[in-house]
Amino acid sequence: MSDVSFNTDLREDEAGFGDFFALLKPRVMSLVVFTAFVGLVAAPVPVHPLIGFSAILFIAIGGGASGALNMWWDADIDRIMRRTRNRPIPAGKVTEQDALAIGLALSGLSVMMLALATNLVAAAMLAFTIFFYVVIYSMWLKRSTPQNIVIGGAAGAFPPVIGWLAATGSMAVEPWLMFALVFMWTPPHFWALCLFMRSDYDDAGVPMLTVTHGRRATRVHILVYTILLAVLAVGAAFTGIGGPVYLTVSVVLNALFLLGAWRISRRDETASEVDNFLVERRFFRLSLLYLFLHFGAILIEAVLKPYGLGGWT
Amino acid sequence: MSLKPTHELHNRRFGRNLGVGLILAAFVALVFGLTMVKVTRGDFVMPPSEELN
Numbered sequence: 001m002s003d004v005s006f007n008t009d010l011r012e013d014e015a016g017f018g019d020f021f022a023l024l025k026p027r028v029m030s031l032v033v034f035t036a037f038v039g040l041v042a043a044p045v046p047v048h049p050l051i052g053f054s055a056i057l058f059i060a061i062g063g064g065a066s067g068a069l070n071m072w073w074d075a076d077i078d079r080i081m082r083r084t085r086n087r088p089i090p091a092g093k094v095t096e097q098d099a100l101a102i103g104l105a106l107s108g109l110s111v112m113m114l115a116l117a118t119n120l121v122a123a124a125m126l127a128f129t130i131f132f133y134v135v136i137y138s139m140w141l142k143r144s145t146p147q148n149i150v151i152g153g154a155a156g157a158f159p160p161v162i163g164w165l166a167a168t169g170s171m172a173v174e175p176w177l178m179f180a181l182v183f184m185w186t187p188p189h190f191w192a193l194c195l196f197m198r199s200d201y202d203d204a205g206v207p208m209l210t211v212t213h214g215r216r217a218t219r220v221h222i223l224v225y226t227i228l229l230a231v232l233a234v235g236a237a238f239t240g241i242g243g244p245v246y247l248t249v250s251v252v253l254n255a256l257f258l259l260g261a262w263r264i265s266r267r268d269e270t271a272s273e274v275d276n277f278l279v280e281r282r283f284f285r286l287s288l289l290y291l292f293l294h295f296g297a298i299l300i301e302a303v304l305k306p307y308g309l310g311g312w313t
Numbered sequence: 314m315s316l317k318p319t320h321e322l323h324n325r326r327f328g329r330n331l332g333v334g335l336i337l338a339a340f341v342a343l344v345f346g347l348t349m350v351k352v353t354r355g356d357f358v359m360p361p362s363e364e365l366n
Contacts (some may be wrong), residue, residue, distance in 0.1 A: 018330035050350050054343060055336045171361055 018093045018094040018161055022072055024064025024101060031291070032159045035182060038295045039163025039175050042302040054117040055166035059159055060125045062110035066133040066155070069103035072096050073138045077204040083197055090136060103134075114166065119270040122165035129158040143205070146212040153186030154179075160295075174240045175232040176283045181294060182237065182291050188261060195219070195264070196277035196284070197277035219265045221249055222283075226261035230254040243311040245304075246297040 026299035036059045040052055046222075047055070071078065071089055075096050088094040107130050137152030157179045164175035179259035193220060194201060194210045201208040209218045233254055237247035260283040267279060304310030 014322060014325060015329070017329045048350050048354065050346050054347055057343075095361075 085232030
């Protein structure tokens with residue numbers, strides 16, 4: 001008999017710190033951080049740097065929390081899809097209960113702290129965003145309609161609105177233009193991914209457009225949504241968030257994006273198989289740059305404004 | 314059974330605990346900083362009941 005107790009409950013696949021961090025979907029979080037930052041800086045109200053930093057941090061944590069809750073809910077299909085197989089839950093690193101606990105705790109913390117650091121309107125919008133992504137998108141739309149990504153894309157479009165609200169505490173047209181930009185960008189971005197991930201969503205039984213309406217229809221949808229996006233994105237150059245820098249960036253990027261969408265719509269599956277979906281992969285990579293540079297241009301216009309250079313005035 | 318605290322699992326647990334510890338310390342520092350900004354910026358108002366005492 002010994003008085004020494006030793007924890008024998010050793011699991012070789014026990015999670016490290018990085019596994020818990022991966023639950024928060026860091027890559028999605030980087031988009032949330034950047035767009036929320038642009039929303040905050042574009043607002044016509046000066047914000048104390050520490051309050052601004054805190055606002056972005058808690059918006060990012062809220063986004064991460066919804067990512068963890070999404071991984072908890074979607075663990076069954078994440079195990080099937082190649083793209084998501086290595087996420088912490090399907091890889092056996094983090095249990096579903098832990099993911100749920102972390103998601104709920106961080107959701108509450110982020111909303112509460114955003115309210116304390118900024119205002120209740122921004123916190124309410126963050127709470128709604130988490131609710132929208134987890135309940136409306138993940139639990140309801142994702143497995144029930146091929147329009148899942150169209151409507152669900154709104155969840156990823158809210159961060160610039162929250163950033164704006166954190167600075168001003170009131171609504172305006174400009175943050176909703178940024179919302180519309182991300183909202184319209186999401187479908188072609190995701191459908192291009194669906195095209196070259198091929199059978200992933202089919203195997204998991206997720207009614208993506210490629211599964212329900214076929215790959216031909218998805219290619220046409222990408223072109224139609226890209227045309228609508230181009231009209232919106234270039235048109236936004238003549239609003240409060242635009243200016244000469246934004247217009248130049250937007251015209252170039254939309255010309256390239258439209259060309260990519262046109263090429264995708266003209267291709268058939270045989271041609272795509274031959275070059276391993278090269279055009280679709282390029283379009284997907286361009287879509288990432290597209291959003292980053294559009295928001296970068298909005299940021300430049302906002303930063304130049306105090307010097308009388310940004311915008312059209 | 315010999316106790317070997319240098320097992321890879323212990324390193325992983327130490328890393329996890331260190332990460333949580335550093336995050337908590339940063340959170341405390343952030344809340345302190347936010348409090349200082351809020352009370353020194355001039356938009357902090359004491360509740361009327363406190364002012365009477």
